[in-house]
Amino acid sequence: MKTTIKKALVAVKDKDTANIEAVTKEAIAYIDRASSKGVIHKNQAARRVSRLAKKAHKVLTESTGS
Numbered sequence: 618m619k620t621t622i623k624k625a626l627v628a629v630k631d632k633d634t635a636n637i638e639a640v641t642k643e644a645i646a647y648i649d650r651a652s653s654k655g656v657i658h659k660n661q662a663a664r665r666v667s668r669l670a671k672k673a674h675k676v677l678t679e680s681t682g683s
Contacts (some may be wrong), residue, residue, distance in 0.1 A: 618647040629672045634680045641673045
């Protein structure tokens with residue numbers, strides 16, 4: 618889970634718009650899976666997903682100019 622989150626954060630940091638969406642979806646799937654199995658608390662999972670999505674959205678909207 619941590620590895621996929623790091624991949625998504627690196628894509629966001631590098632502003633790799635072609636790759637951000639796919640890697641972010643993969644990371645969110647891993648976070649949700651960890652939450653459903655009880656590895657992390659559901660609120661922590663929601664917080665991680667929210668923060669990751671917020672960062673990805675910010676970069677994607679910057680690149681499109683909207």
